[in-house]
Amino acid sequence: MDLIILTQYVLSGLVIGVIYALMAVSITFVHGMMKVVNWSMGEYYMMGGYIQYLLITMLIGPSLWFLGIPIAFAIIFMLGVVIQRYMLHPMFVGESERMDEYATIVTITLMILFRNLAIIIGGPYQYSVPDYFPPTDLGPLPISGNRFMALIGTALILGILYYVMKKTWPGRALLGMSQNRIGIQTAGINVRRLDEIAFGIGVGLAAAAGALLAPVFLVWAESGSVPTMKGFEIVVIGGLGSIPGSIIAALLLGLIESLGSVFISSEYRDLFGFVFLILILIFRPNGLFGDRERLA
């Protein structure tokens, strides 16, 4: 195969991987901080897409599309704070022994609720958002302007997240909570407030991903299903709770899907990721960067 074409496929895979990364990071962020799996993550992605569609078509117009991303983040962040405060927080009161089960029930319920609300309000239609940017070249790779913007936007959002978590004290407090929840409480920090912020950031990231990818994957009631499926796949491959693990796993998944499509068949594109996932579960059950738990 021509080296340039191979480079194009590798680049294409990496671009897809970066796009997957944002959703995966949002899932792993919530899990890492609160130790709960949020099954409704795809619905926040979906709502981010709807918000972006409404903003572009009714308020800010296509030229200011980039404003929709922080707006979608902010709206869903606030929704996340409310959901955490009134629906998820009760799980953390007292000494609940079945916290994970409660979280699963609550978030699956929310998934069904939001998905059906979207169908009731928006109907069973797929909405297309105007292109963010004309087609361009990324080195030897011709790339759609929407994917190019998604790539830049994702890198920017992940960079901001990295800065907030590593360089600000509230960010470090969140990291502290992820490392030791009891330690952070007894050190004098209001863990309830941190939970709200963490859940808000997590679902806000999913909404930002939905807004950023709105012109790539269209906007509809079930638009969050595929990114969520990919997100969970990546989170397990990278290791639950590991943000760097999620980013690397997302890049690997993008590469595997892209190269598998070329060398085997594009019809089995989703299958390649699952085979990779199964191999990881067999040989590294805690994921590439997951902590090994001490059993005894």
Place this chain on the structure above:
Amino acid sequence: MSILQVNNLAKHFGGLVAVKDLTLSIKPGEIRGLIGPNGCGKTTTMNMLAGLYKPTRGDVRYHGKSIVKLPPHIRTAQGIMRTFQIPKLFSEMTVEENMMVPALATSTEKTPEFIEALENKATEKLTFCKLDHVSHLLAKQLSGGQRMLLQIARGLMVEGLELFLMDEPFAGINQVIKETIMDAIMEMNDNQGITFLIVSHEMSSVRRLCQTVCVMHEGSLIAEGSMTEVANDPLVIEAYLGGQNAASDS
């Protein structure tokens, strides 16, 4: 007035009664020991005092005011600090960050002067706990004893610390660090008037540090007094040795 007054405190986990009708009173400036066989409810009691567990019934009064409904971070802000047998540290952060994060994350003031003052305080407390030479290391790189010392040092960062609840501070720790911890406790008590409630199985350490010792057995307080008094109490001997059963077994 007592700094800490516990009235009829009880904790049930389903059908299991971990603590039942525990009443005790600690005077300001005291170093009180809390001992008892494994599973007698010492750690559950500490968790209720720190706000990690909600009591099934009973009251906890701190400086005469009930704190039983306050969450852990408010109790810490009021001057109550708790350490754990397995240190609850931020393992991926440096020793210095472990010291700074709680204060800086809760403070609205982030001026360079404030941060510098906090850094100086952290250095002072780390020096006090003989950890200044490892301040750049990640918490997970510390030995078990150093981790315990870091928990204590982090507790000293709390403004207005008055009551230090320590759960097994000497468990599995070498003699040198054990001495460091005991010296630190005595110095904090003498110079800063900090009150201590120490749960420990290390009887020699408890004897050295604590004027008064409370003994728990099966969730209840069975004896209170000096170490010599409780050591000769028939109920305590029975709780630890199984009393006549133990004698007949041997």
